[in-house]
Amino acid sequence: MQHDSASRIVEALRVWVASAPPGARLPSNRALVAQYGASPVTVQKAMRQLMALGIVESRPGVGTFVRTVRTARPADFGWQTAALGTPRSRASGLSATQRASVPDAIQLHSGYPARELLPERLVRSALTRVARSEAALTRSPSAGLPELQAWFANQVATSAPPGVAPPSARDPLVIAGSQSGLSSIFRALVGPGQPLIIESPTYWGAILAAEQAGVVLIPVPSGPDGPDPDEIERAFAATGARAFYAQPNFANPTGAQWSPETGLAVLDIVRSRGAFLIEDDWAHDLGIDADPHPLVGHDRDGHVIYLRSLTKSVSPALRVAAVIARGPARDRILADRAGETMYVSGLLQAAALDVVTQPGWTTHLRTMRHQLRNRRDLLLQSLRDGAPQLDVQQVPPGGLNLWVRLPDGTDVHNLVRECETRGLIIAPGSEWFPAEPSGPFIRLNYSGEDPARYPEAGHVLGAALRDTH
Template identity: 60%
Template sequence: MIQSSSDRIVSALRTWIAAAPAGAQLPSTRKLVAQFEVSPVTVQKALRALIGQGVIESRPGVGTFVCAVRTARPSDYGWQTAALGSPQHRPPVSSSALRTTPNDVIALHSGYPDRELLPERLVRAAFARAARSEAAVSRPPAAGLPELQSWFAAELGAITPAGLTTPAASDVVILPGSQSGLSTLFRTLVGVGRPLLIESPSYWGAMLAAAQVGVQLVPIPSGPRGPSPDDLDRAFAQTGARAFYAQPNFAHPTGGQWTPDLSDTVLGIVREHGAFLIEDDWAHDFGIAADSAPIAARDDSGHVVCIRSLTKSVSPSVRVAGLIARGPARDRILADTQAQAMYVSSALQAVAVDVVTQPAWRTHLRSLRRQLTHRRDLLVDALREHTPAAHLDAVPRGGLNLWLRLPDDTNLPRLTHACEAQGVIIAAGDEWFPAEPTGRYLRLNYSGPNPNAFPDAARIIGQALTTRH
């Protein structure tokens, strides 16, 4: 390859620079022109290349010099250990459900639905309209946009039994997603160091929020049919807890849904103990064989505080949730949310209310139910065929996940690594237990990308299980 004049100068000067001390001045442009018998433009091009490589530096009006070699000194943050002290509450490690993965794997670990399950056209149009509206440059009321408050209240009011007072828009507080809402609820309704009853297994994000707030978790055994009322009543009596966090509809991770009788019984226990039921209605829009029936619709006395997020069903970019609470509890919740975030973006609220009030939103939900049904059944059938060593206690009637029981001697870390080596990413069930796991489980998301690969994924999991030792 023929070397250009500027490249020839760069090569020669790099040899000169290697032998020169740091800070040495290079020959002037005039001398370099004479030495290499080239034009000043060519010399300047070579010098710019060396400057770009970081080996020389130009000092205007003075000349060009060899850069000093700078060895990066490791930063010493040891002083912060004494300043911070030991953490009072060490939060759990971030969930595997948040891992990002390349496109060439079969991802069964995520906690979010695939993009094709989202109302993308509605979301894009709503963002465009919000950008042209006052919402793009205005500050909303602290509790949220009135029209979005009204929508959340109306959604719950539509299933409130006759004879009970339906929620009002003023009972709603708009939050920047359910995760921040859980932190607020645990802080205001439970308090630092106080006990919180929680289903076991349960949503890992709730456990993370509890750890950050400093709440003491008290596990209540639960499964596809929900918790035992006797266990719940006993835990309230023994601990003096004043709140119970639960997911009565399509629980994460078990997929369980409480019967109406169990819902009434639990509500009665909560009332008897003068406590709160913190109801996480995260999967409200993901019903398959049943609809979500929030317990909050059965209570108008302020014992149930219900939070419903739109992040998973509308878009991960629309981190908006609605929380319904009544009485002084609502005032405390609002005060805490103002202290933490002041308010939720007007633009995001405008996008949310735009999407969910479009006639096409209901059409999307009907299509979503069909797609989730197909994906769930495809994965269930594949697992039954290829993973006979695993057991599915119940096929969920809604939600996004399957909760798969494995043999007790399964080495979960080895299993997950073996599957990942074959291109299948799975989520071990241990992180969904607030105390020691009571068995070996996998939580598999059937709403992820490429459902046609589910049979291959089930075959790989089955093979890994047979060689788990």
């Protein structure tokens, strides 16, 4: 027999089907055997291939037909509108900083340091050791491993001046990342409908956590030296707030560090108002030109609720952090955490403790400081060369980011889209404002991958600005 090929029959019938109406009947297998001079087995094989492609459908006892296109009815999610009600948060999706990596693009939007900045050898060795320990099979205490609690407490004790008793080893609560800690603090200590004073701009995740807790945000402007204490006093007086969320050291997004005078003045105001200062020390290990000076070290009576995270300096895979609180406030936060997560993986806690107690940890921090300085300075110079119309209002003494003011009138989101079409991913600054932005800003992370492309990023940003402004 000639042309005994199923693929040839398939190709010929695909052409026929393309011009036939849906539901048209194909020639019988006997007719196809005669038409193509093929064996019955070859024709049957060809028909199975066509059915697998979804082109034809068989109706037993009747024949084979051109598949009728059945348009799926779109799912109706309208019922969820009534079930969910009005959203508690203005967030409509992931933050720009959480976007997945885009192949070959220059990534300046992320909130995490590049892998080569992390203590990879220490982390891998720690995970290997703790996998063979009891921590791999046992439940952790709700407040955390006692040894890790003691380590966090000792870190704060080093910043306490003479005459101020530092937190005890039981005061820290180990949590799965500082974001979960913020949520618990806002729920436990502020509560729905209650005011929370907050710096502007500030960490977008704190804004999100507060809104999801139903907290009413009271923004106060914050500059290179922190907020004006008089503004904080007025906000407390006007709102009756009992809490102030702030980042005194290397703030996200600005990188600003409060002056010692500002920090102590704010702490005095918080004490006089019988309020809490929620001190987010997320960048404690990320100092470049300065060291952190946590205000919790000056706290005598439990006014400071302190957050310290290891996510950025150890590994984003080990989401381990701590809340240090004293008195009934600690008990309320612990109860909220226990109700949500019960406890943090002892395996991750043990691995984090192993890393930060190794002799190589201090060496890693010194190396990371040097690398961050080089990357920060390279990105700054790249912006000066490629996009001189930008205004970096402060060289950050620590952290991971540059806070960049755009020319007045710039459509930030249009600029972000234009940069993306040119292979540069950046984050719009609007996410870091608890109310309307005070101007057009973007945030650029200088700790990401491939700093050799920073000069290219500067030129792309400059060209995009010229074309969109």
